[in-house]
Amino acid sequence: MDARLPVRAFFTDRHGGVSAGPYESLNVATHVGDTAAAVSINRGVVQDRAGTPVIFMRPDHGIAVARLDESYLDGREPPVADVLTTTVRGLGLATLAADCVPLLAHDASSGAVAAAHIGREGLRKGVVDAAVAAIIDIRQTRSHPDSVTFSIGPCICGTCYEVSSQVASTVSRSHPTALATTSWGTPSLDLPRAVVGRLAELGFTRVFRHRFCTFEELRLFSYRREGTTGRQAGVIVCEGPPS
Ligand SMILES: [Zn+2]
Numbered sequence: 001m002d003a004r005l006p007v008r009a010f011f012t013d014r015h016g017g018v019s020a021g022p023y024e025s026l027n028v029a030t031h032v033g034d035t036a037a038a039v040s041i042n043r044g045v046v047q048d049r050a051g052t053p054v055i056f057m058r059p060d061h062g063i064a065v066a067r068l069d070e071s072y073l074d075g076r077e078p079p080v081a082d083v084l085t086t087t088v089r090g091l092g093l094a095t096l097a098a099d100c101v102p103l104l105a106h107d108a109s110s111g112a113v114a115a116a117h118i119g120r121e122g123l124r125k126g127v128v129d130a131a132v133a134a135i136i137d138i139r140q141t142r143s144h145p146d147s148v149t150f151s152i153g154p155c156i157c158g159t160c161y162e163v164s165s166q167v168a169s170t171v172s173r174s175h176p177t178a179l180a181t182t183s184w185g186t187p188s189l190d191l192p193r194a195v196v197g198r199l200a201e202l203g204f205t206r207v208f209r210h211r212f213c214t215f216e217e218l219r220l221f222s223y224r225r226e227g228t229t230g231r232q233a234g235v236i237v238c239e240g241p242p243s
Contacts, residue, residue, distance in 0.1 A: 007238070008092075009234075009236040011234045012234075013220050018042060024230075028232070050235050052092045053073055054075075055078050057078065057084050063129075083116045088240070089238055089240030092238070097232065101155040102118075102152070103116040105150050106148070106236065110241060112139070112238070120167065145204050149206045149207075149208070152209040154217065157190065158181075160216060161190070168188065171189055178197075196209065
């Protein structure tokens, strides 16, 4: 599905790949138990769609940022980080998720793009701020926040993501808009709403949000629903600095 950003950017679902069993079929993650050969073919499918080399994130529920230079055009592995950013023309970045929030960003003033993986731990630690800081740091000059656009892909919604009341209160202390209630009346977290809320606090309001819930949509991988499962990708391609 299209990410509705000014550059090539999209989110995959679980269809169109070669993986079998719980990874059927377009799993792009190497750390979930799928065969390496299948993941490699699936990543090729995603790269073909992007039309460029794509660097797949190695997320760790942290706030590390990896800024990728030209040396990544050969497709080598990035360092462990939950935010990837680049200004290299023709380089694609991919975030992986299966309930967590996949966030893509584009800054029209510098041409920089970013891909972020935001779960409840990353959110609490400040990964939204880390992603924004990375993109602002690249620009280095003051500019209007409206030059940065964001897209949030499929993730688990606030009425499905049940957590203990302790977790709910810990996360909502720094992100009050995360606090929600499941459709069955228990404490939950609304991660996408919290991301939108934090971006707004930082002055960014140009945020497109897909409303598909991974837990509810069977065409999407959901860790919460299935346990052993694959990951879908959110991909953004850098077109270089504006001319
Ligand atoms: Zn839901």
